[in-house]
Amino acid sequence: MIKVKDRKIPWREGMTVADVLSEIGDPYPYAVVRVNEKSVSRPDFERTTVPDGAEVYPIPMVAGG
Amino acid sequence: MQGPTFKEIGAFGYNRAEVDRGYTDQVLSVNLSNSEIVTKPVDERIRKVFVGGKGYDLWLLWNAVKPTTKWDDPENAVCIACGPMGGTTNYPGSGKSIVSTISPLTSAPIDSNVGGFFGPYLKFSGFDALEVTGKAEKEVVVVIDGVDEKVKIIECSGLPEDSYETSRILTEHFGDGKPREISVVSAGQGAKNTLIGCLNFTWFDSARKRVRYKQAGRGGIGTVFTNKNIKAIVARWDKVTLRSNRPADEKSLKEVGKAHSTEIVQLDPKQHEMAVLGTTHLVTIMDDYDLLPTNNFRYGRHPEAANLGQEVYRRLFDKGFDGCWVGCTVACAHGIKDFVPFTGPFKGQKVFVDGPEYETIAGCGSNLGIFDPFTVAEFNFYCDAYGIDTISFGTALAFVMECFEMGLINKEHTGGLDLSFGNRLSALEVLHQMGRGEGFGKIVGQGIRRMKKIFASEFGADAATMQDIGMEAKGLEFSEYITKESLAQQGGYGLALKGPQHDEAWLIFLDMVHGYMPTFEKKAEALHWFPMFRTWFSLCGLCKLPWNDIVPEDNKDTEEPAKVMQHVEWYAKYFSAVTGRETTPEGLITMSETVYNFQRIFNLKMGFGDRANDDIPYRAVGPVTEDEYESRRERYDKQLVEEHEVDIAGKSTAEKLAILRKHREKRYEILKDSVYARRGWTKDGIPTLKTVKRLGIDFPDVLELLESKGVRE
Numbered sequence: 218m219i220k221v222k223d224r225k226i227p228w229r230e231g232m233t234v235a236d237v238l239s240e241i242g243d244p245y246p247y248a249v250v251r252v253n254e255k256s257v258s259r260p261d262f263e264r265t266t267v268p269d270g271a272e273v274y275p276i277p278m279v280a281g282g
Numbered sequence: 283m284q285g286p287t288f289k290e291i292g293a294f295g296y297n298r299a300e301v302d303r304g305y306t307d308q309v310l311s312v313n314l315s316n317s318e319i320v321t322k323p324v325d326e327r328i329r330k331v332f333v334g335g336k337g338y339d340l341w342l343l344w345n346a347v348k349p350t351t352k353w354d355d356p357e358n359a360v361c362i363a364c365g366p367m368g369g370t371t372n373y374p375g376s377g378k379s380i381v382s383t384i385s386p387l388t389s390a391p392i393d394s395n396v397g398g399f400f401g402p403y404l405k406f407s408g409f410d411a412l413e414v415t416g417k418a419e420k421e422v423v424v425v426i427d428g429v430d431e432k433v434k435i436i437e438c439s440g441l442p443e444d445s446y447e448t449s450r451i452l453t454e455h456f457g458d459g460k461p462r463e464i465s466v467v468s469a470g471q472g473a474k475n476t477l478i479g480c481l482n483f484t485w486f487d488s489a490r491k492r493v494r495y496k497q498a499g500r501g502g503i504g505t506v507f508t509n510k511n512i513k514a515i516v517a518r519w520d521k522v523t524l525r526s527n528r529p530a531d532e533k534s535l536k537e538v539g540k541a542h543s544t545e546i547v548q549l550d551p552k553q554h555e556m557a558v559l560g561t562t563h564l565v566t567i568m569d570d571y572d573l574l575p576t577n578n579f580r581y582g583r584h585p586e587a588a589n590l591g592q593e594v595y596r597r598l599f600d601k602g603f604d605g606c607w608v609g610c611t612v613a614c615a616h617g618i619k620d621f622v623p624f625t626g627p628f629k630g631q632k633v634f635v636d637g638p639e640y641e642t643i644a645g646c647g648s649n650l651g652i653f654d655p656f657t658v659a660e661f662n663f664y665c666d667a668y669g670i671d672t673i674s675f676g677t678a679l680a681f682v683m684e685c686f687e688m689g690l691i692n693k694e695h696t697g698g699l700d701l702s703f704g705n706r707l708s709a710l711e712v713l714h715q716m717g718r719g720e721g722f723g724k725i726v727g728q729g730i731r732r733m734k735k736i737f738a739s740e741f742g743a744d745a746a747t748m749q750d751i752g753m754e755a756k757g758l759e760f761s762e763y764i765t766k767e768s769l770a771q772q773g774g775y776g777l778a779l780k781g782p783q784h785d786e787a788w789l790i791f792l793d794m795v796h797g798y799m800p801t802f803e804k805k806a807e808a809l810h811w812f813p814m815f816r817t818w819f820s821l822c823g824l825c826k827l828p829w830n831d832i833v834p835e836d837n838k839d840t841e842e843p844a845k846v847m848q849h850v851e852w853y854a855k856y857f858s859a860v861t862g863r864e865t866t867p868e869g870l871i872t873m874s875e876t877v878y879n880f881q882r883i884f885n886l887k888m889g890f891g892d893r894a895n896d897d898i899p900y901r902a903v904g905p906v907t908e909d910e911y912e913s914r915r916e917r918y919d920k921q922l923v924e925e926h927e928v929d930i931a932g933k934s935t936a937e938k939l940a941i942l943r944k945h946r947e948k949r950y951e952i953l954k955d956s957v958y959a960r961r962g963w964t965k966d967g968i969p970t971l972k973t974v975k976r977l978g979i980d981f982p983d984v985l986e987l988l989e990s991k992g993v994r995e
């Protein structure tokens with residue numbers, strides 16, 4: 218299982234950040250996703266895998282600076 | 283070493299004006315040339331028009347200087363103000379001081395928004411703002427003692443040269459067993475020896491039992507301060523509570539403060555963990571998006587960037603509460619404990635490094651080709667201790683390093699230093715030379731604009747190349763973001779009033795990553811709203827980080843997510859609750875617009891403030907060298923073909939580079955037109971008569987100035 222915000226979704230081997238986002242059905246173009254303590258940026262969503270038990274938090278990052 | 287000695291040369295007793303609805307309506311004016319200390323009242327119109335903070339600074343400065351005033355003339359003033367909400371203890375980010383002066387780098391007004399306890403202590407001591415003019419004969423400490431209702435000018439000797447030790451000693455001396463009651467403003471020997479001096483503002487960290495500091499970094503304010511022979515300004519105040527500002531509506535203030543604070547506590551751990559990591563999370567994110575300045579803004583990414591990333595600082599930062607003012611739940615002002623410098627006067631001694639923040643990491647790290655976090659910490663420490671702005675230092679040295687690698691300057695000019703990218707020992711030596719006031723470091727400390735002249739006239743370097751790669755505009759060094767692929771951010775830097783600092787507008791993600799601003803009109807709208815809203819924080823004594831660095835979970839689904847309107851509404855409520863002046867989100871924008879336009883006109887008064895002064899170097903706009911073009915060839919080729927409909931077949935890189943440049947430079951000029959129109963300015967970038975009348979800044983001297991520039995409508 219992995220936790221995305223307050224939801225839980227099943228984990229599978231090789232699951233990427235992009236997979237997680239499509240699984241939760243949120244089409245928002247997030248710029249950054251937090252996976253446990255690490256930040257993953259959009260260009261890396263498809264090549265970054267998510268470990269089992271991870272806490273995932275998508276961050277829109279439109280502001281900041 | 284003999285201990286410091288203090289001799290009082292001027293004193294002024296006063297009856298402290300009580301704070302009411304965030305204001306004391308009094309300004310403290312100190313003239314160091316004749317040791318005159320007076321208070322001046324603030325009238326209703328000034329309060330309404332200028333609001334406070336930076337607004338008050340600019341008004342005081344406008345009245346202090348003539349169009350011919352230079353930064354080192356005695357009449358130049360160093361102004362420090364807090365703002366009506368400054369000193370609030372239950373709303374995150376409410377303890378900022380705003381400092382302004384005529385900058386040695388830009389020769390125009392500069393402003394810096396800084397943490398630490400000084401601004402609130404100044405206000406609670408009875409003053410909305412402080413202006414210091416004149417020059418002391420010998421080094422002095424100015425003490426504003428709100429507890430004893432006394433202002434003193436004290437000649438001092440025997441204090442250390444650096445700001446780090448000076449702040450500690452003065453806190454101990456004037457705190458007399460209660461260090462928490464003291465906040466010190468000081469610079470250091472580097473501020474004296476360069477034009478890029480910063481000021482350190484302190485607070486006493488009771489948990490760590492040590493003096494901490496934040497910097498008013500930009501534009502050489504520390505240099506003006508030392509030029510006036512000010513060693514330090516000390517404020518003393520005792521008790522701080524929610525009632526210290528005597529808010530108009532305490533209940534409403536409690537509600538809104540609680541809402542924002544609680545949200546931060548809940549969401550920060552899920553978002554960027556600023557309470558643990560500060561702004562260091564930005565390093566790898568900027569690198570991922572090709573936005574992290576590397577080797578003088580040539581490139582936006584580097585394989586070793588993660589060495590400077592959040593995971594490293596997670597381990598280096600000392601754990602504990604790091605708010606730079608009471609009650610800030612963002613608490614992002616982290617530091618490194620027991621750091622041991624490997625060079626310079628503190629070599630081998632354990633010190634506490636206040637920082638680094640993102641800008642210092644990018645400026646003194648990646649932009650210099652240095653990817654060692656300990657070297658960055660050492661730069662951070664010595665820049666602060668010497669009183670040098672880390673951003674101007676990093677950007678200026680990056681320029682020097684590129685000149686060195688290009689062969690525009692060589693070891694003969696640098697006093698034998700190999701200043702190629704990544705040479706951390708040589709880079710640190712330049713910083714120490716600034717501290718000692720000797721060698722090539724003294725030249726680098728003049729800033730890029732002056733270095734370009736020196737390198738061309740004395741070393742025979744090519745002026746046109748330096749114009750392209752020297753990352754300064756209006757005389758100020760750029761802060762640390764790559765803007766080549768974001769036209770809006772090029773405007774964010776180039777059209778910023780004080781020079782290229784991102785505190786006016788940070789639109790890169792909106793523009794480049796999310797593509798929210800496809801048209802010139804949309805970019806112009808953003809370059810109106812964002813600078814206005816961001817200006818507002820400095821009018822009120824606030825930090826902008828709580829506004830948009832941690833955002834509500836449903837913010838992305840709102841109409842304009844970048845504005846974080848939920849928070850803007852809270853800020854309007856917060857302003858009304860403290861001041862009793864009812865306002866709305868639109869009202870906040872109008873407040874800022876007023877001061878913003880006044881500052882533009884102030885630039886005009888000092889001989890700047892028109893279209894030509896909004897130019898930026900081509901490195902900020904596009905690739906300067908063939909090497910840069912080739913490194914992102916696919917991207918640039920695609921743009922030429924798809925956006926500009928250029929047939930690139932058979933064209934050399936040099937030819938493509940030149941065509942791209944023409945297109946990009948043209949776009950920047952169109953952007954200027956669109957923004958000027960949106961802001962109510964003439965084609966030459968000057969506020970129209972209609973604009974100044976609408977905003978109530980049609981003071982006689984403003985109208986006279988506009989008339990002299992041919993602005994009659």
Ligand code: SF4
Nearest residue numbers: 375606610612614825
């Ligand atoms: S957010 Fe950070 S910089 Fe701003 S007031 Fe709070 S601690 Fe200081």
